[in-house]
Amino acid sequence: MASKIIAVPIDRELGPLIGKKGNETSMSFYNRKVGSDIIVAISPSDIEGKFYALPNTLILAEQIVIDTSSVDPLFGEVLVAASLLGKRIIFTKDGDISKLISGLELPEHEFVERDNLLSAVESYRSKGNDGSVKVEIDRCFNVKGVGTVLLGVVTRGVLRKHDKLLKPGKEVVVRSIQCQDEDVESAELGSRVGIAAKGVTDDDVKKGDVLSTSLIPSRNAITIRARFSKVANEQAREGNQYQIFTGFNSCSCILEKIAGGMVSLKLDKELQLEKGDTVMLGRTRAPRLFAAGTVE
Secondary structure: OOEEEEEOOOOOOHHHHHOEEEEEOOEEEEEEEEOOEEEEEEEEOOOOOOOOHHHHHHHHOOEEEEOOOOOOHHHHHHHHHHHOOOOEEEEEOOOOOHHHHOOOOOOOEEEEOHHHHHHHHHOOOOOOOOOOOEEEEEEEEEEOOOEEEEEEEEEEOOEEOOOEEEEOOEEEEEEEEEEOOEEEOEEOOOOEEEEEEEOOOOOOOOOOOEEEOOOOOEEEEEEEEEEEOOOOOOOOOOOOEEEEEOOOOEEEEEEEEEEOOEEEEEEEEEEEOOOOOEEEEEOOOOOOEEEEEEEO
16 A cells, blocks of 8 residues: 655645545645555645644645645745755646746646646655655644554655654554554555554654654754755845744754855754755745755
């Protein structure tokens, strides 16, 4: 069973078109089975109220689906942000945006009719899934009769029942796994999972924690290989304060050094980050997401 996770940053009825609505926090999750595959679409529930959900959503997904029916300031922000990540973008054919995208670097994109949207999403094949298991957590709670339950997304490897996952200071044993409300023995890359966990309580794991079969340490200073949007025209200088976003986390940061596309950042709290992770940088004025990068 293969899973595909896609971002629907502007949810103008596209989420329900793709799947049945499931869990909702700062993001809404839409789920659909297509043959033996599972498609999970994630959409920010309230971009203006919880802006961090937009970059979180874009970072987690392998593909980005953008509605072109209304070209407004929010559409412009989403377009700039998506163009920074180098991911496959699927545009609907509702509006003509050829002039808007002419100045952007979009290495992999296409335009599809809404009726063909699922087929376009399904046709994508993952670029690889090597390495240790990695699960990014967005919720943790206690269920009577079950114990500690973790909700998250598998962002690397294949999660299996009885796996031992690590976070700083804790070992988590996977007692059972659910996908699409069904008990499964394993969950692949892109799967939205519920994990019945042993070894931790709901006070030990929080949103933004990363569990892996190889420990991912917490860091309060990182260097990224950054890509800046030419449209945003940000004058990045040492001492500037920004917001940094990961899959399910965010915090303020200070730009300490910039040279040759390499940007060193001091974070105001520790985040679990490893080499190759994708992050985005934000500011207070539009377009708020102006840079993306990979951790060195």
